Amino acid sequence: MQFDLIVTGGTVVTADATFPADIGVRDGKIAALMPSWPSDEAGHAQSSIVNRQSSIVIDASGCYVLPGAIDGHAHLQMPTGVGYTADDWATGTRAAALGGTTCVIDFVETEPGERLTDALTKRLDEARAAVIDFGLHMTIQPDEHPIAGIPRRVSARRVAEMREAYQAGCASFKLYMAYPGFQVSDGDLLRVLRAVAELNAMACIHAENGDVVEVLRDAVVDHPERAIHHARTRPPANEHEAVTRAVLCAELSGARIMIFHIGCEAAARVVADAKLRGNDRVYGETCPHYLTLTEDALAREDGRLWVCAPPLRPQADQDAMWRMLASRALDVVGTDHCPFTRTQKDAGAVDFRRAPGGVPGIETRLGLLHEFGVRRGRITLNDWVRVCCSRPAEVYGLAGKGRIAVSYDADLVVFDPTLRKTLTAGELHSDIDWSAYEGMTCAGWARDVIARGDVIVRDQRWIGRPGRGQFIRRAFFGETRPVDV
Ligand SMILES: [Zn+2]
Known part of the structure; x- marks a missing residue:
């Protein structure tokens, strides 16, 4: 068999197994996976496919070869009160690729009165600059019965439009239980989840009790410039309560839900308990910042840079x-x-309530989890691949991605554990002038990245074509598939 590309000599790491193998790629797909166990006395691998013809050969000796990482949650070019988030589709997806991510799921934001599929068309036009494949979650927010100019209810028309959005490839719907203008009532949460269940879709939920948060925030009078108020006004119990309510509504409706950005143990336990009850349609996400930072960052004088919601938590929650x-x-x-620039974040310099919420991280996820998870013995190599690469494909309905197996997309990362990367704004590629991880060093980084058979990163340098990313239409088919190699 003639290959377009061969990755040889590496150690393939999947969600379940770690083994030496060569990979042959043809027409953007994995065409052969050939284990290459040491076969002579000196322990040299006897390569099984390297002698076959290929135009490109990547020597992955000494490296791990992983399925391309999948990031199910990013906000590129998103309109906010301080302008757009600082990365557009070109800079954001390039930064993702340079960190080993080959597919990202972002969002469609909708205006009241705008049809969901019209908002999708607009968003797809913006996303033409994407350099890696992408999916989109469709945001559902109140669009009728305004009080003081803010819509308070999700209309029946909006709920009816969800089918069309699902058929257009947005298989997941984002709901906020906090933020004026975005927050849905419990009644609307349940109504939308019933529609999600009927469509066999997914809801991705920002779970915080928004009403409680607003009262606590309004009550802060002393030293409003201190960003630590951000954590104090969004306590773990608040997140725990909202996750409990979301899971209740999921169980009443039968909907598949993903609880986004869980940062505290109490909230994670609610998801764990649902799984223990046998509910295999309740999923949980956490984020690199909850795994590597604590609320101490918010206590800094420039703590506003680390304002995000839910907030950073104490060390015990990070460990959990x-x-x-x-x-x-x-x-x-x-x-x-x-991502926001320092200038954008400075909106919160005199009052923490004005700091735009969010931290960067699209490039640093694989490296941080390898350093602080695998190397520190908190998770295994296979856990690392499961949570960053394989499980996202399963839970978000990305058929043909997330595995190293014949006929799957040739999305591959050659991860070199001997590289050292110091995380500074200058070394990273997000279009901002700071890093949430400034000065941290990771041993191990993505060296080469292959996306649908194209080598887009070689020796940590971007060499891909602009705008090569494709919109992935997602769908769910019955139960999720089990992971295997
Ligand atoms: Zn988000």
């Missing part, structure tokens, strides 16, 4: 997040990449 990943209580690690 690792355990929850290792035990599979939580399913995936998504970045919630939501």
Whole structure:
């Protein structure tokens, strides 16, 4: 068989297994996976496919070869009160690729009165600059019965439009239980989840009790410039309560739900308990910032840079997040990449309530989880691949991605554990002038990245074509598939 590309000599790491193998790629797909166990006395691997013809050969000796990482949660070019998030589709997806991510799921934001599929068309036009494949979650927010100019209810028309959005490839719907203008009532939450269940779709939920948060925030009078108020006004119990309510509504409706950005142990336990009850349609995501940072960052004088919601938590919660990943209580690690420049973040310099919420992370996820998870012994190599690469494909309905197996998309990362990367704004590629991880060093980084058979990163340098990313239409077919190699 003639291949377009061969990756040889590496150690393939999947969600279940670690073994030496060569990979042959043809027409953008994995065409052969040939184990290459050491076969002579000196322990040299006897390569099984390297002698066959191929135009490109990548020597992955000494490296791990992983399925391309999938980031189920990013906010590129998103309109906010301080302008757009700082990465557009070109810079954001290029930064993702340079960190080993070959597919990202972003969002469609909708205006009241705008048809969901019209909003999707607009968003797809913006996303033409994407350099890696992408999916889109469709945001559902109140669109009728305005009080003081803010819509308070999700209209029946909006709920009816969800079918069309699903058929257009947006298989998941984002709901906010917090933020004025976005927050849905409990009644609307249940109504939308019933529609989600009927469509066999998914709801992705921002779970915080928004009413409680607003009262606590309004009550802050002393030293409003201190960003630590952000954590104090969004306590873990608040997140725990909202996740409990979301899971209740999921169980009443039968909907498949993903609880986004879980940062505290109490909230993660609600997802774990649902799984223990046998509910295999309740999923949980945590993010690199909850796994590597604590609320101490918010206590800094420039703590506003680390304002995100839910907020960073104490060390005990960070430790719990690792355990929850290792035990599979939580399913995936998504970045919630939501980058703002220092100037944009400075909107919160005199009052924490004005700081735009979000931290960057689209490029650093694989490296951080390898350093702080695998190398520190908190998760295994296979856990790392499961939560960053394979499980996201399963839970978000990305058929043909997330596995190293014949006929799957040739999305591959050659990860070199001997590379050292210091995380500074200058070394990273997001279009911002700071890093949430400034000064941290990761041993191990993505060296080469292959996306649908194209080598897009070689020796940590971007060499891909602009705008090569494709919109992936997602769908769910019955139960999720089990992971295997
Ligand atoms: Zn988000």
